[in-house]
Amino acid sequence: MGRITIEKLNKTYANRRKDPRSDDDPLLRQGDRVVVLFDIDLNIMDGEMVCFLGPSGCGKSTLLRIIAGFEAPSDGRVQINGKPVRGPSADHIFVFQHSGLFPWMTVAENVGLGLRHLKNRRDRQEHVSEFIEMVELDGFEQHYPRQLSGGMQRRAELARALAVNPDIMIMDEPFSGLDFLTHMKMREEVVNMHAFIQKTILLVTHNIDDALIMGDRIVILGGSPTRVIMDRTLDFPRPRDFEKSPELSLLRSELFLMMGVNYAV
Amino acid sequence: MTTTVRRKGEKQPYAYLMPFLGFFALLLIWDVLARFSGWSREVFPGPVVVLVSMGELLADGTLVRHTVASLFRVTVGFYLAAALGIPVGIALGMMKATRSLINPLIQFLRPISPLAWIPLAMLWFGIGDPPAIFLIFLSSFFPLVVSTTIAVDGINPTYFHVAANFNFSRTEIITRLVIPAIIPEVVTALRMTVTISWLVVVAAEMIAVQSGLGFLILDSRNALRMDYVMDGMIAIGLVGLTLDYLMRQLGDLESASWRKMTH
Incomplete structure:
Protein backbone atom coordinates (compact mmCIF):
# COMPACT_ATOMS: atom_id res chain seq x y z
CA MET A 1 0.00 0.00 0.00
CA HIS A 92 9.59 4.79 0.59
CA ILE A 93 12.80 4.73 -1.38
CA PHE A 94 14.30 7.88 -2.80
CA VAL A 95 16.13 7.63 -6.13
CA PHE A 96 18.64 10.45 -6.22
CA GLN A 97 19.17 13.02 -8.93
CA HIS A 98 22.89 12.35 -9.00
CA SER A 99 23.97 8.82 -8.45
CA GLY A 100 23.33 7.58 -4.95
CA LEU A 101 25.02 4.26 -5.70
CA PHE A 102 27.85 3.50 -3.30
CA PRO A 103 30.96 3.78 -5.47
CA TRP A 104 32.90 1.29 -3.30
CA MET A 105 30.38 -1.47 -3.94
CA THR A 106 29.81 -3.43 -7.11
CA VAL A 107 26.45 -3.32 -8.86
CA ALA A 108 25.49 -6.62 -7.23
CA GLU A 109 26.48 -5.37 -3.77
CA ASN A 110 24.55 -2.15 -4.27
CA VAL A 111 21.42 -3.97 -5.38
CA GLY A 112 21.90 -6.35 -2.44
CA LEU A 113 21.57 -3.46 0.02
CA GLY A 114 17.82 -3.78 -0.04
CA LEU A 115 17.95 -7.53 0.47
CA ARG A 116 20.04 -7.68 3.62
CA HIS A 117 17.17 -9.22 5.56
CA LEU A 118 17.54 -12.42 3.51
CA LYS A 119 19.95 -14.46 5.57
CA ASN A 120 20.38 -17.23 3.05
CA ARG A 121 23.23 -16.30 0.69
CA ARG A 122 21.88 -18.18 -2.31
CA ASP A 123 18.43 -16.73 -1.85
CA ARG A 124 19.88 -13.27 -1.77
CA GLN A 125 22.01 -13.82 -4.84
CA GLU A 126 19.05 -15.12 -6.77
CA HIS A 127 17.01 -12.04 -5.91
CA VAL A 128 19.90 -9.75 -6.77
CA SER A 129 20.33 -11.26 -10.21
CA GLU A 130 16.58 -11.18 -10.76
CA PHE A 131 16.50 -7.40 -10.28
CA ILE A 132 19.71 -6.88 -12.24
CA GLU A 133 18.16 -8.78 -15.12
CA MET A 134 15.02 -6.70 -14.83
CA VAL A 135 17.01 -3.57 -15.69
CA GLU A 136 19.11 -5.49 -18.24
CA LEU A 137 22.41 -5.11 -16.48
CA ASP A 138 23.26 -8.83 -16.46
CA GLY A 139 26.95 -9.26 -17.05
CA PHE A 140 27.76 -6.09 -15.12
CA GLU A 141 27.17 -7.51 -11.62
CA GLN A 142 30.82 -7.23 -10.64
CA HIS A 143 31.36 -3.78 -12.14
CA TYR A 144 31.78 -0.71 -9.98
CA PRO A 145 29.39 2.20 -10.61
CA ARG A 146 32.01 4.39 -12.26
CA GLN A 147 32.76 1.70 -14.77
CA LEU A 148 29.19 2.09 -16.04
CA SER A 149 27.69 4.76 -18.27
CA GLY A 150 25.28 7.32 -16.85
CA GLY A 151 22.23 5.44 -18.09
CA MET A 152 23.46 2.15 -16.68
CA GLN A 153 24.09 3.80 -13.32
CA ARG A 154 20.48 5.03 -13.23
CA ARG A 155 19.25 1.57 -14.12
CA ALA A 156 21.37 0.04 -11.37
CA GLU A 157 19.91 2.51 -8.90
CA LEU A 158 16.44 1.66 -10.11
CA ALA A 159 17.17 -2.02 -9.56
CA ARG A 160 18.42 -1.26 -6.07
CA ALA A 161 15.26 0.69 -5.27
CA LEU A 162 13.01 -2.05 -6.68
CA ALA A 163 14.82 -4.78 -4.76
CA VAL A 164 13.63 -3.36 -1.42
CA ASN A 165 10.07 -3.81 -2.62
CA PRO A 166 9.04 -0.36 -1.36
CA MET B 1 63.26 7.89 -41.14
CA THR B 2 61.19 5.81 -38.86
CA THR B 3 58.94 6.97 -36.12
CA THR B 4 57.77 4.60 -33.46
CA VAL B 5 54.36 5.05 -31.94
CA ARG B 6 54.17 3.72 -28.45
CA ARG B 7 50.97 2.37 -27.08
CA LYS B 8 49.71 3.78 -23.83
CA GLY B 9 51.12 1.89 -20.88
CA GLU B 10 53.89 0.35 -22.92
CA LYS B 11 57.18 1.07 -21.25
CA GLN B 12 60.34 2.10 -22.99
CA PRO B 13 62.96 -0.62 -22.98
CA TYR B 14 65.30 -0.39 -20.01
CA ALA B 15 62.86 1.98 -18.25
CA TYR B 16 63.38 -0.04 -15.09
CA LEU B 17 67.01 1.01 -15.12
CA MET B 18 66.15 4.68 -14.72
CA PRO B 19 65.92 4.74 -10.89
CA PHE B 20 69.28 2.97 -10.66
CA LEU B 21 70.79 5.53 -12.97
CA GLY B 22 69.92 8.22 -10.43
CA PHE B 23 71.66 6.31 -7.65
CA PHE B 24 74.67 5.69 -9.86
CA ALA B 25 74.96 9.43 -10.60
CA LEU B 26 74.75 10.17 -6.88
CA LEU B 27 77.56 7.70 -6.16
CA LEU B 28 79.68 9.22 -8.89
CA ILE B 29 79.26 12.80 -7.63
CA TRP B 30 79.91 11.62 -4.08
CA ASP B 31 83.10 9.88 -5.12
CA VAL B 32 84.38 12.90 -7.05
CA LEU B 33 83.58 15.25 -4.15
CA ALA B 34 85.27 12.96 -1.64
CA ARG B 35 88.41 12.65 -3.77
CA PHE B 36 88.85 16.34 -4.51
CA SER B 37 87.57 17.85 -1.27
CA GLY B 38 90.98 17.55 0.32
CA TRP B 39 89.45 16.18 3.50
CA SER B 40 90.78 12.98 4.99
CA ARG B 41 88.77 9.80 4.61
CA GLU B 42 87.97 9.91 8.32
CA VAL B 43 86.10 13.19 7.83
CA PHE B 44 84.51 12.62 4.41
CA PRO B 45 84.69 8.98 3.39
CA GLY B 46 84.03 8.12 -0.24
CA PRO B 47 81.53 5.53 -1.44
CA VAL B 48 84.06 2.73 -1.66
CA VAL B 49 85.15 3.11 1.96
CA VAL B 50 81.55 3.32 3.11
CA LEU B 51 80.45 0.26 1.14
CA VAL B 52 83.37 -1.77 2.48
CA SER B 53 82.52 -0.82 6.06
CA MET B 54 78.90 -1.61 5.35
CA GLY B 55 80.09 -5.08 4.43
CA GLU B 56 81.73 -5.31 7.84
CA LEU B 57 78.60 -4.17 9.66
CA LEU B 58 76.48 -6.62 7.68
CA ALA B 59 78.90 -9.45 8.29
CA ASP B 60 78.88 -9.09 12.09
CA GLY B 61 75.13 -8.55 12.14
CA THR B 62 75.28 -5.08 13.71
CA LEU B 63 73.42 -3.34 10.92
CA VAL B 64 70.65 -5.91 10.77
CA ARG B 65 70.24 -5.87 14.55
CA HIS B 66 69.93 -2.08 14.68
CA THR B 67 67.59 -1.95 11.69
CA VAL B 68 65.32 -4.56 13.25
CA ALA B 69 65.32 -2.65 16.54
CA SER B 70 64.28 0.56 14.78
CA LEU B 71 61.65 -1.20 12.67
CA PHE B 72 60.20 -2.82 15.77
CA ARG B 73 59.69 0.57 17.45
CA VAL B 74 58.22 2.13 14.34
CA THR B 75 55.87 -0.80 13.82
CA VAL B 76 54.56 -0.79 17.38
CA GLY B 77 54.22 3.01 17.60
CA PHE B 78 52.70 3.29 14.16
CA TYR B 79 50.17 0.49 14.70
CA LEU B 80 49.19 1.98 18.05
CA ALA B 81 48.67 5.36 16.40
CA ALA B 82 46.63 3.85 13.57
CA ALA B 83 44.58 1.65 15.92
CA LEU B 84 43.66 4.65 18.09
CA GLY B 85 43.89 7.58 15.67
CA ILE B 86 41.62 6.26 12.93
CA PRO B 87 38.71 5.38 15.27
CA VAL B 88 39.08 8.73 17.06
CA GLY B 89 39.06 10.46 13.67
CA ILE B 90 35.92 8.58 12.61
CA ALA B 91 34.20 9.47 15.90
CA LEU B 92 35.16 13.13 15.55
CA GLY B 93 34.03 13.19 11.94
CA MET B 94 30.64 11.73 12.77
CA MET B 95 29.87 13.63 15.96
CA LYS B 96 29.92 17.25 14.92
CA ALA B 97 29.07 18.34 18.47
CA THR B 98 32.12 16.80 20.13
CA ARG B 99 34.33 18.02 17.33
CA SER B 100 34.22 21.65 18.43
CA LEU B 101 35.22 20.43 21.88
CA ILE B 102 38.17 18.26 20.90
CA ASN B 103 39.34 19.75 17.62
CA PRO B 104 40.99 22.86 19.14
CA LEU B 105 42.91 20.61 21.54
CA ILE B 106 44.18 18.48 18.69
CA GLN B 107 45.14 21.51 16.64
CA PHE B 108 46.96 22.85 19.71
CA LEU B 109 48.94 19.66 20.32
CA ARG B 110 49.65 18.96 16.66
CA PRO B 111 52.32 21.60 15.93
CA ILE B 112 54.35 20.60 19.02
CA SER B 113 57.21 18.59 17.58
CA PRO B 114 57.42 15.04 18.90
CA LEU B 115 61.04 15.85 19.75
CA ALA B 116 59.85 18.44 22.27
CA TRP B 117 58.25 15.57 24.16
CA ILE B 118 61.59 13.75 24.60
CA PRO B 119 62.34 15.01 28.14
CA LEU B 120 58.85 14.13 29.33
CA ALA B 121 58.87 10.79 27.54
CA MET B 122 62.14 9.83 29.23
CA LEU B 123 60.91 10.95 32.61
CA TRP B 124 57.65 9.05 32.31
CA PHE B 125 58.76 5.91 30.51
CA GLY B 126 62.42 5.68 31.49
CA ILE B 127 65.04 4.28 29.13
CA GLY B 128 64.44 1.71 26.41
CA ASP B 129 61.67 1.04 23.93
CA PRO B 130 58.66 2.68 25.66
CA PRO B 131 59.74 6.35 25.33
CA ALA B 132 60.75 5.86 21.68
CA ILE B 133 57.46 4.11 20.90
CA PHE B 134 55.59 6.88 22.69
CA LEU B 135 57.29 9.53 20.53
CA ILE B 136 56.52 7.65 17.32
CA PHE B 137 52.94 7.24 18.46
CA LEU B 138 52.64 11.00 19.06
CA SER B 139 54.13 11.84 15.69
CA SER B 140 51.60 9.68 13.79
CA PHE B 141 48.54 9.95 16.01
CA PHE B 142 47.59 13.58 15.42
CA PRO B 143 48.04 13.62 11.65
CA LEU B 144 45.98 10.42 11.41
CA VAL B 145 43.17 11.83 13.56
CA VAL B 146 43.04 15.03 11.52
CA SER B 147 43.09 13.36 8.09
CA THR B 148 40.48 10.80 9.13
CA THR B 149 38.19 13.53 10.49
CA ILE B 150 38.52 15.50 7.26
CA ALA B 151 37.88 12.37 5.20
CA VAL B 152 34.70 11.52 7.14
CA ASP B 153 33.56 15.11 6.87
CA GLY B 154 34.02 14.98 3.10
CA ILE B 155 31.72 12.01 2.51
CA ASN B 156 28.90 12.95 0.15
CA PRO B 157 25.81 13.55 2.37
CA THR B 158 23.68 11.74 -0.21
CA TYR B 159 25.26 8.46 0.92
CA PHE B 160 23.99 9.03 4.46
CA HIS B 161 20.51 9.63 3.06
CA VAL B 162 20.77 6.39 1.11
CA ALA B 163 21.88 4.61 4.28
CA ALA B 164 18.91 5.99 6.20
CA ASN B 165 16.64 5.02 3.33
CA PHE B 166 17.85 1.43 3.45
CA ASN B 167 17.46 1.26 7.25
CA PHE B 168 21.18 0.98 7.99
CA SER B 169 21.94 0.34 11.64
CA ARG B 170 24.56 2.47 13.40
CA THR B 171 27.14 -0.32 12.95
CA GLU B 172 26.30 -0.70 9.27
CA ILE B 173 26.73 3.03 8.71
CA ILE B 174 30.27 2.71 10.03
CA THR B 175 31.27 -0.60 8.44
CA ARG B 176 29.51 -0.31 5.09
CA LEU B 177 29.55 3.43 4.47
CA VAL B 178 32.07 5.43 6.50
CA ILE B 179 35.00 3.02 6.49
CA PRO B 180 34.93 2.11 2.78
CA ALA B 181 34.35 5.76 1.89
CA ILE B 182 37.43 6.99 3.73
CA ILE B 183 39.85 4.15 2.92
CA PRO B 184 41.50 5.98 0.00
CA GLU B 185 42.22 9.08 2.09
CA VAL B 186 43.30 7.05 5.10
CA VAL B 187 45.77 5.07 3.00
CA THR B 188 47.29 8.33 1.78
CA ALA B 189 47.50 9.55 5.38
CA LEU B 190 49.16 6.29 6.46
CA ARG B 191 51.71 6.70 3.72
CA MET B 192 52.58 10.15 4.98
CA THR B 193 52.70 9.23 8.65
CA VAL B 194 54.84 6.14 8.20
CA THR B 195 57.49 8.44 6.74
CA ILE B 196 57.12 10.84 9.64
CA SER B 197 57.46 8.08 12.22
CA TRP B 198 60.53 6.76 10.46
CA LEU B 199 62.03 10.25 10.70
CA VAL B 200 61.19 10.45 14.38
CA VAL B 201 62.53 7.03 15.36
CA VAL B 202 66.07 8.01 14.44
CA ALA B 203 65.90 11.17 16.54
CA ALA B 204 64.34 9.28 19.44
CA GLU B 205 67.02 6.60 19.37
CA MET B 206 69.76 9.17 19.67
CA ILE B 207 68.60 9.91 23.17
CA ALA B 208 66.85 7.21 25.06
CA VAL B 209 68.08 3.82 23.88
CA GLN B 210 71.10 1.63 23.26
CA SER B 211 70.03 0.15 19.92
CA GLY B 212 68.54 1.13 16.61
CA LEU B 213 69.88 3.01 13.60
CA GLY B 214 69.75 6.36 15.44
CA PHE B 215 71.88 4.87 18.19
CA LEU B 216 74.28 3.38 15.62
CA ILE B 217 74.80 6.82 14.12
CA LEU B 218 75.34 8.53 17.45
CA ASP B 219 77.60 5.78 18.72
CA SER B 220 79.70 5.86 15.53
CA ARG B 221 80.03 9.62 15.81
CA ASN B 222 81.40 9.20 19.32
CA ALA B 223 83.89 6.69 17.90
CA LEU B 224 84.66 9.09 15.02
CA ARG B 225 83.68 6.47 12.43
CA MET B 226 82.01 8.63 9.79
CA ASP B 227 81.81 5.66 7.43
CA TYR B 228 79.55 3.89 9.96
CA VAL B 229 77.51 7.09 10.30
CA MET B 230 76.95 7.03 6.56
CA ASP B 231 76.10 3.32 6.66
CA GLY B 232 73.38 4.14 9.16
CA MET B 233 72.07 6.90 6.91
CA ILE B 234 72.00 4.60 3.90
CA ALA B 235 70.12 1.95 5.86
CA ILE B 236 67.57 4.58 6.95
CA GLY B 237 67.05 5.66 3.36
CA LEU B 238 66.66 2.10 2.08
CA VAL B 239 64.14 1.20 4.77
CA GLY B 240 62.21 4.41 4.05
CA LEU B 241 62.13 3.50 0.37
CA THR B 242 60.79 0.03 1.21
CA LEU B 243 58.14 1.34 3.61
CA ASP B 244 56.89 3.78 1.00
CA TYR B 245 56.76 1.02 -1.60
CA LEU B 246 54.74 -1.21 0.74
CA MET B 247 52.31 1.61 1.52
CA ARG B 248 51.87 2.27 -2.19
CA GLN B 249 50.89 -1.37 -2.67
CA LEU B 250 48.26 -0.83 0.02
CA GLY B 251 46.89 2.06 -2.05
CA ASP B 252 46.49 -0.22 -5.06
CA LEU B 253 44.20 -2.63 -3.21
CA GLU B 254 40.74 -2.84 -4.69
CA SER B 255 39.04 -1.36 -1.65
CA ALA B 256 41.35 1.65 -1.67
CA SER B 257 41.25 2.39 -5.35
CA TRP B 258 37.53 2.76 -6.08
CA ARG B 259 38.08 6.49 -6.31
CA LYS B 260 40.73 6.15 -9.00
CA MET B 261 38.82 3.83 -11.28
CA THR B 262 37.34 5.83 -14.09
CA HIS B 263 35.95 4.52 -17.29
Missing part, protein backbone atom coordinates in the same frame (compact mmCIF):
# COMPACT_ATOMS: atom_id res chain seq x y z
CA GLY A 2 1.31 3.41 -0.88
CA ARG A 3 -1.33 5.97 -0.10
CA ILE A 4 -0.01 9.43 0.73
CA THR A 5 -1.99 12.16 2.41
CA ILE A 6 -0.56 15.64 2.65
CA GLU A 7 -2.51 18.15 4.69
CA LYS A 8 -1.83 21.87 5.03
CA LEU A 9 1.88 21.38 4.55
CA ASN A 10 4.08 24.43 4.96
CA LYS A 11 7.83 24.61 4.73
CA THR A 12 9.79 27.67 5.75
CA TYR A 13 13.50 28.33 5.88
CA ALA A 14 15.45 30.90 7.89
CA ASN A 15 15.82 34.05 5.81
CA ARG A 16 19.44 35.02 5.20
CA ARG A 17 18.40 38.16 3.35
CA LYS A 18 18.75 41.32 5.46
CA ASP A 19 16.24 43.47 3.57
CA PRO A 20 12.83 42.33 2.44
CA ARG A 21 12.64 41.49 -1.23
CA SER A 22 9.34 43.33 -1.41
CA ASP A 23 6.91 44.68 1.14
CA ASP A 24 3.77 43.94 -0.76
CA ASP A 25 3.98 40.17 -0.38
CA PRO A 26 3.15 39.41 3.23
CA LEU A 27 3.20 35.65 2.67
CA LEU A 28 6.78 35.64 1.50
CA ARG A 29 7.92 37.17 4.75
CA GLN A 30 6.71 35.72 7.99
CA GLY A 31 9.07 37.20 10.53
CA ASP A 32 12.51 36.15 9.35
CA ARG A 33 11.37 32.97 7.67
CA VAL A 34 11.03 32.42 3.95
CA VAL A 35 8.05 30.37 2.97
CA VAL A 36 9.01 27.74 0.41
CA LEU A 37 5.91 25.60 0.32
CA PHE A 38 2.56 27.01 1.32
CA ASP A 39 -0.58 25.15 2.18
CA ILE A 40 -0.02 22.04 0.10
CA ASP A 41 -2.89 19.55 0.15
CA LEU A 42 -2.52 16.38 -1.86
CA ASN A 43 -4.05 12.95 -1.80
CA ILE A 44 -2.11 10.34 -3.69
CA MET A 45 -3.70 6.98 -4.31
CA ASP A 46 -1.95 3.65 -4.04
CA GLY A 47 -0.27 2.74 -7.32
CA GLU A 48 -0.53 6.18 -8.83
CA MET A 49 2.32 7.63 -10.86
CA VAL A 50 2.38 11.33 -10.10
CA CYS A 51 4.62 13.72 -12.00
CA PHE A 52 5.56 16.98 -10.32
CA LEU A 53 6.31 19.90 -12.61
CA GLY A 54 7.37 23.40 -11.78
CA PRO A 55 10.02 26.03 -12.33
CA SER A 56 13.52 25.54 -10.93
CA GLY A 57 13.82 26.20 -7.25
CA CYS A 58 10.10 26.17 -6.61
CA GLY A 59 10.40 23.49 -3.97
CA LYS A 60 9.50 20.33 -5.88
CA SER A 61 12.51 18.50 -4.52
CA THR A 62 11.87 19.85 -1.04
CA LEU A 63 8.35 18.46 -1.15
CA LEU A 64 9.63 15.04 -2.17
CA ARG A 65 12.35 15.13 0.48
CA ILE A 66 9.69 15.85 3.09
CA ILE A 67 7.61 12.91 1.87
CA ALA A 68 10.73 10.73 1.96
CA GLY A 69 11.37 11.81 5.55
CA PHE A 70 14.72 13.51 4.95
CA GLU A 71 13.26 16.83 6.04
CA ALA A 72 10.47 17.69 8.43
CA PRO A 73 7.60 19.97 7.44
CA SER A 74 7.36 23.27 9.31
CA ASP A 75 3.61 22.91 9.56
CA GLY A 76 1.02 20.42 8.50
CA ARG A 77 1.07 16.67 8.17
CA VAL A 78 2.36 14.05 5.78
CA GLN A 79 0.93 10.60 6.25
CA ILE A 80 1.71 7.41 4.42
CA ASN A 81 -0.98 4.75 4.73
CA GLY A 82 -2.48 6.72 7.58
CA LYS A 83 0.73 6.90 9.60
CA PRO A 84 2.75 10.10 9.90
CA VAL A 85 6.19 10.05 8.29
CA ARG A 86 8.82 9.93 11.01
CA GLY A 87 11.96 9.67 8.92
CA PRO A 88 13.51 7.80 6.03
CA SER A 89 12.46 4.19 5.68
CA ALA A 90 12.78 1.32 3.26
CA ASP A 91 9.05 1.62 2.58
CA ASP A 167 5.45 0.87 -1.25
CA ILE A 168 6.52 4.14 -2.79
CA MET A 169 9.35 5.16 -5.08
CA ILE A 170 10.36 8.79 -5.11
CA MET A 171 12.43 9.91 -8.07
CA ASP A 172 14.08 13.30 -8.24
CA GLU A 173 14.75 14.11 -11.89
CA PRO A 174 15.72 10.56 -12.72
CA PHE A 175 16.56 11.37 -16.35
CA SER A 176 18.62 14.52 -15.92
CA GLY A 177 22.04 14.37 -17.50
CA LEU A 178 21.21 11.44 -19.75
CA ASP A 179 21.61 11.66 -23.50
CA PHE A 180 18.45 11.88 -25.60
CA LEU A 181 18.11 8.22 -26.56
CA THR A 182 18.94 6.92 -23.10
CA HIS A 183 16.41 9.36 -21.69
CA MET A 184 13.70 7.97 -24.02
CA LYS A 185 14.58 4.39 -23.20
CA MET A 186 14.68 4.97 -19.45
CA ARG A 187 11.33 6.72 -19.64
CA GLU A 188 9.85 3.76 -21.40
CA GLU A 189 11.38 1.42 -18.85
CA VAL A 190 9.92 3.32 -15.92
CA VAL A 191 6.48 3.31 -17.56
CA ASN A 192 6.68 -0.44 -18.21
CA MET A 193 7.98 -1.08 -14.74
CA HIS A 194 5.12 0.90 -13.26
CA ALA A 195 2.59 -1.02 -15.30
CA PHE A 196 4.22 -4.23 -14.11
CA ILE A 197 4.67 -3.61 -10.38
CA GLN A 198 1.88 -1.08 -9.77
CA LYS A 199 3.71 0.88 -7.09
CA THR A 200 3.13 4.48 -6.15
CA ILE A 201 5.73 6.53 -7.98
CA LEU A 202 6.40 10.20 -7.36
CA LEU A 203 8.57 11.78 -9.99
CA VAL A 204 9.98 15.28 -10.19
CA THR A 205 10.81 16.52 -13.65
CA HIS A 206 11.46 19.66 -15.65
CA ASN A 207 10.29 17.98 -18.78
CA ILE A 208 6.62 18.51 -19.67
CA ASP A 209 6.70 15.71 -22.24
CA ASP A 210 7.99 13.27 -19.63
CA ALA A 211 5.12 14.19 -17.35
CA LEU A 212 2.53 13.82 -20.13
CA ILE A 213 3.83 10.52 -21.39
CA MET A 214 4.35 8.94 -17.99
CA GLY A 215 1.99 10.40 -15.42
CA ASP A 216 -1.32 9.08 -14.20
CA ARG A 217 -1.55 12.54 -12.78
CA ILE A 218 0.27 15.82 -13.13
CA VAL A 219 0.78 18.21 -10.24
CA ILE A 220 2.17 21.61 -11.11
CA LEU A 221 3.77 23.64 -8.36
CA GLY A 222 4.35 27.33 -8.78
CA GLY A 223 3.76 30.82 -7.57
CA SER A 224 5.47 32.56 -4.73
CA PRO A 225 5.29 31.08 -2.22
CA THR A 226 4.84 27.76 -3.94
CA ARG A 227 1.36 26.26 -4.07
CA VAL A 228 -0.29 23.58 -6.12
CA ILE A 229 -1.43 25.52 -9.19
CA MET A 230 -2.69 22.57 -11.17
CA ASP A 231 -3.63 19.01 -10.32
CA ARG A 232 -4.89 17.00 -13.26
CA THR A 233 -5.53 13.31 -13.68
CA LEU A 234 -4.54 11.98 -17.10
CA ASP A 235 -6.66 9.11 -18.28
CA PHE A 236 -5.18 8.78 -21.74
CA PRO A 237 -4.38 5.24 -22.80
CA ARG A 238 -0.76 4.18 -23.09
CA PRO A 239 1.41 4.22 -25.12
CA ARG A 240 0.72 7.90 -25.48
CA ASP A 241 1.43 9.86 -28.61
CA PHE A 242 0.95 13.59 -29.04
CA GLU A 243 0.33 13.31 -32.76
CA LYS A 244 -2.41 10.75 -32.48
CA SER A 245 -4.22 12.28 -29.57
CA PRO A 246 -5.31 15.86 -30.22
CA GLU A 247 -6.56 16.15 -26.66
CA LEU A 248 -3.12 15.31 -25.28
CA SER A 249 -1.56 17.72 -27.71
CA LEU A 250 -3.89 20.47 -26.54
CA LEU A 251 -3.05 19.81 -22.91
CA ARG A 252 0.61 19.95 -23.83
CA SER A 253 0.28 23.41 -25.34
CA GLU A 254 -1.70 24.51 -22.31
CA LEU A 255 1.01 23.31 -19.96
CA PHE A 256 3.74 24.97 -21.97
CA LEU A 257 1.81 28.23 -21.85
CA MET A 258 1.37 27.82 -18.14
CA MET A 259 5.09 27.39 -17.65
CA GLY A 260 5.77 30.51 -19.69
CA VAL A 261 6.55 29.12 -23.13
CA ASN A 262 4.32 30.51 -25.90
CA TYR A 263 5.22 28.18 -28.75
CA ALA A 264 5.82 24.58 -27.90
CA VAL A 265 7.66 22.66 -30.59
